[in-house]
């Protein structure tokens with residue numbers, strides 16, 4: 001190949017970074033919100049409610065926006081989804097509420113539910129009052145593992161019901177992927193931390209950062225010391241390509257690089273390749289591709305082994321990446337890696353096709369020069385069966401790679417519930433994690449005796 | 454194209470679209486712009502005696518509905534605040550420069566014969582085509598014994614109209630106030646007094662909104678507000694009813710009508726005319742969008758007339774009046790039921806909840822193949838139309854006539870009518 005890897009920082013003029021990583025969908029002002037709210041029909045048995053994993057009463061909150069009852073609107077949202085602010089920014093509404101909106105069927109233009117939700121929640125988050133009051137103390141203590149959306153939602157609902165909660169979080173900051181994973185331009189201005197602050201204002205929740213299950217304590221410890229446990233660790237591990245040379249410089253796990261980007265004090269100081277290749281077909285793949293481009297990479301090619309319809313990134317996300325000049329190549333799988341002096345220089349792919357429903361290589365290949373390769377082919381629970389391997393309770397059943405739970409999110413252990421990405425009974429989405437946390441909290445509350453009220 | 458020329462009480466204009474007496478017709482500058490834009494005539498902003506009145510600042514209130522600005526409009530303005538002499542000079546000039554346009558002068562002076570006689574003589578000298586007696590203004594002027602204070606008392610209307618007819622050869626239009634229980638009293642009084650035409654409606658008493666911070670009605674003038682005159686699209690139904698009442702009143706037969714109230718486009722105008730209006734007057738719509746709206750009024754009305762085969766305004770004036778009747782003459786045997794076009798339905802459920810909560814429980818909510826499905830229960834439907842109105846999809850719910858083989862029967866003939874039964878006994 002001969003070309004020296006070109007990975008460096010500061011590819012763009014200083015001003016470009018703020019622009020590239022600023023709010024991707026600017027908020028609605030009052031006038032725009034009123035106009036948009038007036039488009040909602042206030043449907044009976046509204047299909048959008050059914051399509052929201054947390055079941056927010058969408059017609060109700062939108063009607064309240066239209067009457068300038070923004071407090072009431074926010075209350076409707078937050079009662080069902082305490083991370084309604086994050087969800088307003090990160091939900092793929094095009095496959096959730098807005099897809100179901102009757103205006104989509106009518107004219108292909110749904111009510112902008114996400115933007116309206118942001119309008120309402122922003123107003124309340126910016127005000128000093130926390131909109132919920134706790135029930136009388138129950139005297140019960142619950143341990144929550146992981147301060148991601150699932151853990152936070154669970155903790156807030158438990159606190160609301162009068163229980164005391166301790167959240168044990170492995171990372172130095174709470175927020176989970178809202179803080180470390182979501183694309184920067186979806187949640188700018190330290191939104192994740194502001195939202196955690198808002199949520200904690202209910203009281204009764206203590207977060208202990210830097211505390212990892214399996215390293216600093218075991219599940220047995222928690223079951224001994226607390227009345228109940230909620231596991232919301234997300235997915236710690238990443239899948240490997242299984243190719244020779246995967247440890248070469250220039251090859252990254254997309255989620256690790258995104259975490260670095262999200263934590264970077266100065267994006268200009270973050271090095272990125274000139275030629276970037278991304279492997280994967282989900283949100284993570286799209287996000288790393290777009291963010292590399294926005295950091296100044298010259299060519300970014302996303303390669304996915306199947307066709308566009310099976311990509312888990314929505315059609316909207318794919319189009320968004322393409323607007324950012326990310327090239328998406330379908331029907332090709334990684335074949336081999338080439339490098340010089342331990343540094344990646346190129347990736348070779350083999351074309352694929354379906355044969356009787358099975359994906360097979362065609363034998364034909366092509367090679368893309370690459371300074372950087374991002375792997376975004378999925379995350380896992382981490383070291384197989386992390387909980388047991390690290391001295392956790394016997395008897396926690398798994399469903400494939402994830403924790404097995406029932407409809408109330410209770411695990412096979414009577415005092416342990418789980419939710420979010422680590423259970424995977426629905427799609428891996430922030431909003432689904434919030435719903436898991438909420439349901440688990442209600443089940444825990446019922447099990448603990450309904451609090452003291 | 455159809456002939457839009459208008460002749461009402463001898464006042465001629467190239468089209469029936471006039472600007473109502475209000476800020477758009479306040480002075481030469483505006484009126485010339487209006488004529489350049491194509492308006493067929495104007496009713497000059499109401500003249501009064503010198504010294505001119507003084508207006509307050511902050512004069513208008515408005516009601517926006519669901520993002521529609523100025524669905525309703527209101528004002529607490531008085532009559533012209535310019536000296537009489539200046540107005541008269543300008544009127545004379547404009548009429549000379551635009552002889553083909555209708556120039557009607559609105560007047561309001563104290564309720565004394567001498568005052569009316571004096572101003573009429575001066576107006577006549579301008580060459581104006583007619584006068585319009587403003588018995589309508591519901592605020593301010595009425596506190597001074599003018600405007601609607603006169604318009605609410607039929608005897609005064611008749612008296613002042615008679616004076617005016619005696620003191621001028623110009624046609625006299627009487628502008629009626631809607632702030633009465635029945636508009637027929639004032640209309641008949643105007644006719645009795647010799648009026649050549651009536652104009653209606655003037656504005657409706659109203660409080661537009663309350664500023665919940667200031668705790669005062671809007672528009673707020675230094676911390677206080679007062680009731681004002683309501684106009685704009687929201688008042689059109691009220692105005693049309695009043696126009697129709699006069700048009701079908703035998704006592705008012707032959708009394709020309711200049712229709713006013715919420716007219717914004719050719720269709721509004723056509724509706725007023727089918728209810729008997731000769732010319733139509735516009736204020737709010739011009740204040741909202743400027744004079745250019747007359748363009749659409751002119752060619753829209755013309756194309757519609759062409760399509761319908763009407764060659765002149767007379768061909769369809771009052772054409773709907775024979776079909777405006779009293780409730781008791783409606784056909785009790787006419788039956789319709791709602792019908793939902795399932796292909797157009799977007800499953801918003803609004804028809805169901807409206808009928809379920811507030812009408813006749815005649816739309817069932819169900820599921821078919823996992824999707825919502827709303828279906829009319831014909832036997833329960835009373836044909837009230839509510840679902841058709843709430844449905845956000847044009848043409849999705851239609852009301853279909855049920856062939857029941859029964860002929861016309863009005864309420865007087867209906868055996869269910871206790872009075873008709875009594876009469877038969």
Ligand SMILES: Cc1cc2nc3c(=O)[nH]c(=O)nc-3n(C[C@H](O)[C@H](O)[C@H](O)COP(=O)(O)OP(=O)(O)OC[C@H]3O[C@@H](n4cnc5c(N)ncnc54)[C@H](O)[C@@H]3O)c2cc1C
Nearest residue numbers: 146148149150170176177212213233234420421428429430
């Ligand atoms: C790059 C990327 C982009 C995404 N974009 C979107 C998007 O736009 N919209 C959307 O809806 N979803 C998106 N998702 C998915 C979404 O972020 C997740 O579904 C959601 O965060 C799951 O919440 P969670 O609470 O289950 O897990 P996480 O958010 O992963 O939180 C788990 C928390 O547990 C902590 N933890 C892990 N192990 C331990 C341990 N052993 N001990 C203690 N603490 C531990 C972690 O540090 C973390 O704070 C994205 C995901 C990724 C990776």
Ligand SMILES: Cc1cc2nc3c(=O)[nH]c(=O)nc-3n(C[C@H](O)[C@H](O)[C@H](O)COP(=O)(O)O)c2cc1C
Nearest residue numbers: 473474475499528587655684685714715735736737
């Ligand atoms: C600001 C304003 C001032 C008005 N002034 C007068 C007036 O001086 N004399 C008069 O007869 N009517 C006056 N009117 C009433 C209008 O001429 C007209 O009758 C009424 O506004 C209804 O028509 P619209 O719905 O087209 O506005 C005024 C209306 C407005 C909005």
Ligand code: SF4
Nearest residue numbers: 040041043048101102
């Ligand atoms: S489906 Fe659309 S229009 Fe109906 S309530 Fe939901 S957001 Fe409003």
Ligand code: SF4
Nearest residue numbers: 808834835837838840
């Ligand atoms: S017409 Fe009236 S009664 Fe009939 S279905 Fe519609 S709302 Fe119900």
Ligand code: SF4
Nearest residue numbers: 798799801802804844
């Ligand atoms: S109101 Fe119209 S669109 Fe909505 S469910 Fe009824 S028929 Fe369908």
